[in-house]
Amino acid sequence: MPGYKLAIDGPAGSGKSTISSLIAKKLGWTHIDTGAMYRAVTLQAIELGINLNDEASYRFLETSKIHYDFDRIFINDRDVTEGIRSEGVTNNVSLVSSFPYVRKKLVDLQKMAAEYGNIVMDGRDIGTVVLPHADLKIFLTANVEERAKRRFKELTKKGKETHLSKVIEDILNRDQKDSTRKESPLRIADDAIVLDTTYLTIDEVVNKIIELTDKKEN
Ligand code: DC
Numbered sequence: 331m332p333g334y335k336l337a338i339d340g341p342a343g344s345g346k347s348t349i350s351s352l353i354a355k356k357l358g359w360t361h362i363d364t365g366a367m368y369r370a371v372t373l374q375a376i377e378l379g380i381n382l383n384d385e386a387s388y389r390f391l392e393t394s395k396i397h398y399d400f401d402r403i404f405i406n407d408r409d410v411t412e413g414i415r416s417e418g419v420t421n422n423v424s425l426v427s428s429f430p431y432v433r434k435k436l437v438d439l440q441k442m443a444a445e446y447g448n449i450v451m452d453g454r455d456i457g458t459v460v461l462p463h464a465d466l467k468i469f470l471t472a473n474v475e476e477r478a479k480r481r482f483k484e485l486t487k488k489g490k491e492t493h494l495s496k497v498i499e500d501i502l503n504r505d506q507k508d509s510t511r512k513e514s515p516l517r518i519a520d521d522a523i524v525l526d527t528t529y530l531t532i533d534e535v536v537n538k539i540i541e542l543t544d545k546k547e548n
Pocket of ligand 1: 342343364365366368369423424427452453454455456504508
């Protein structure tokens, strides 16, 4: 596998995507947000009106094309970067990502996408399943109040009306589903470095991870 592979995992709201995107920009590497891929499948499933509980209905993935262009994500060449952040998608993505068929399809795509070049990939199972031989594995954590506050800020900035207590409830709910599902649950890889970001700024986390990448390279 030529190139440096950096795996960043963590629970909802731990800042993975923002941090991974900034690291990729600073280093000139490619960023792959795997959560966005599960969200894209969820959006397509909702739009197609399939029974979300029926694993066999996800066969539509045999013919759909998901791809990235910088930080934008497309389904069958349609830009869905904003659409995948809707409440309908957020509420159903844990269910959709629990199906082995869906995971197999996306994990295959993710492995292929990471094959060449310097890659920062973020998600829930990158260090454990997708890139078990990554050069560096980071597991980001933060306490639930802090994660909820970050999500709340993001949502209100986008003009979405919500309450902090509702965001906390959603995050706890998603944590529970993501870490107890049978197929590749959220788990810290044995060789991952755990970084608690509760009291760190985004820049501090970005710089710390870049420092760790440098150390691993030398
Ligand atoms: O990172 P996010 O909140 O956008 O991810 C959305 C959902 O996708 C999350 O609740 C769990 C799932 N997911 C997953 O199961 N495996 C990944 N590698 C990434 C995300």
